[in-house]
Amino acid sequence: MSQSDNLESYPPFFRPNHDIDSSENACKTSVNSDSDSDCLPVIDFLCMNPENLSQVCRDCGMFRLVNHGVPLNLLNQLQDHAKKLFSLTFEAKQDLFSSSSSSSSCCSPIAYFWGTPALTPSGDALKKGSGTQDHNWLEGLNVSLTQVSQFQYEDPLLESFRSLLEEYGRQQCRVAKTLFSTMAHDLKLCSTKSQSYLSLPTGILRVYRYFRCMDSHKRWGIDVHTDSSVISILHQDEVQGLQVFKDNQWLDVKSIHNTLIVNVGDMAQAMSDDKYLSVKHRVKVNKEKERISIGYFVFPADDAVIECSKYKPFTYADFRTEVQKDLKTLGFKIGLQKFKSTQENT
Ligand SMILES: O=C(O)CCC(=O)C(=O)O
Numbered sequence: 161m162s163q164s165d166n167l168e169s170y171p172p173f174f175r176p177n178h179d180i181d182s183s184e185n186a187c188k189t190s191v192n193s194d195s196d197s198d199c200l201p202v203i204d205f206l207c208m209n210p211e212n213l214s215q216v217c218r219d220c221g222m223f224r225l226v227n228h229g230v231p232l233n234l235l236n237q238l239q240d241h242a243k244k245l246f247s248l249t250f251e252a253k254q255d256l257f258s259s260s261s262s263s264s265s266c267c268s269p270i271a272y273f274w275g276t277p278a279l280t281p282s283g284d285a286l287k288k289g290s291g292t293q294d295h296n297w298l299e300g301l302n303v304s305l306t307q308v309s310q311f312q313y314e315d316p317l318l319e320s321f322r323s324l325l326e327e328y329g330r331q332q333c334r335v336a337k338t339l340f341s342t343m344a345h346d347l348k349l350c351s352t353k354s355q356s357y358l359s360l361p362t363g364i365l366r367v368y369r370y371f372r373c374m375d376s377h378k379r380w381g382i383d384v385h386t387d388s389s390v391i392s393i394l395h396q397d398e399v400q401g402l403q404v405f406k407d408n409q410w411l412d413v414k415s416i417h418n419t420l421i422v423n424v425g426d427m428a429q430a431m432s433d434d435k436y437l438s439v440k441h442r443v444k445v446n447k448e449k450e451r452i453s454i455g456y457f458v459f460p461a462d463d464a465v466i467e468c469s470k471y472k473p474f475t476y477a478d479f480r481t482e483v484q485k486d487l488k489t490l491g492f493k494i495g496l497q498k499f500k501s502t503q504e505n506t
Pocket residue numbers: 277366368382387394396401402441442443453454455
């Protein structure tokens with residue numbers, strides 16, 4: 161089936177001819193798109209050089225990870241399953257994954273959302289207070305890794321997707337743990353801190369499908385943001401879309417087979433006292449092709465107090481509450497700036 165035959169899988173808002181005011185949310189920023197070279201530094205997971213890792217976290221905040229050890233077969237199967245599930249009708253996806261739709265899925269560890277990647281802790285899309293229609297051009301599945309391993313679906317396709325997610329989650333935990341222990345060593349964090357600063361049970365996966373969009377110069381897959389996590393790890397399919405703000409310009413992140421993209425999140429920037437960079441990034445949409453990506457996000461323990469000279473002591477729970485509040489009332493995230501110590505603000 162060609163992609164254009166499958167519009168029933170799109171939420172009605174994203175079907176062509178929907179009456180959208182295309183003057184809103186226009187993206188007119190220039191991009192440097194040098195098609196041959198890769199803009200990201202490379203870290204080899206098999207023979208990781210701690211000094212290189214430290215340098216790229218400070219200079220760039222995003223890097224490409226090679227030799228990560230996640231089986232290629234697992235990556236391919238996950239992409240295939242995600243494609244199949246996203247191609248179901250919009251109504252079927254809502255039924256399968258929404259928490260209120262049926263008693264059997266009321267504690268489903270997988271929640272379906274569309275139009276925004278900003279979710280409440282329970283996985284519901286966070287509606288922006290302004291009431292504007294500045295939707296992001298995507299739909300997705302939010303997966304709690306702790307819950308996904310304690311659940312079984314009756315539907316065979318869902319059950320095999322669940323077990324792939326569980327295995328993928330294990331692989332991402334392994335990668336995140338190793339990366340963070342090298343970072344913690346670099347930042348000279350004591351062992352109590354480094355244990356609570358990366359809490360593997362907080363890990364979530366986000367499986368995204370970015371829709372095709374005729375107004376691709378006016379719409380975003382995800383608009384400019386930094387991640388709230390400690391570390392985020394992304395696997396993308398062959399369709400390019402991610403851009404990173406580096407050297408004062410927006411650069412396209414290449415889609416390179418069998419590599420992962422890692423980025424330093426806000427929490428790691430704070431833990432490092434601003435030595436590491438939680439880098440701005442965004443996702444473009446494409447006129448012809450849909451794009452699927454899978455992100456892993458891991459956070460500090462809710463009660464771990466982040467202490468450093470540049471910020472007032474705060475927990476990730478404090479940070480999340482502020483971010484949710486700002487998204488609801490202002491429509492955007494202020495983030496770390498709100499937690500700067502008084503000295504830093506003067
Ligand atoms: O899908 C992508 O390429 C990036 C996703 C992302 O930036 C996010 O979920 O925070």
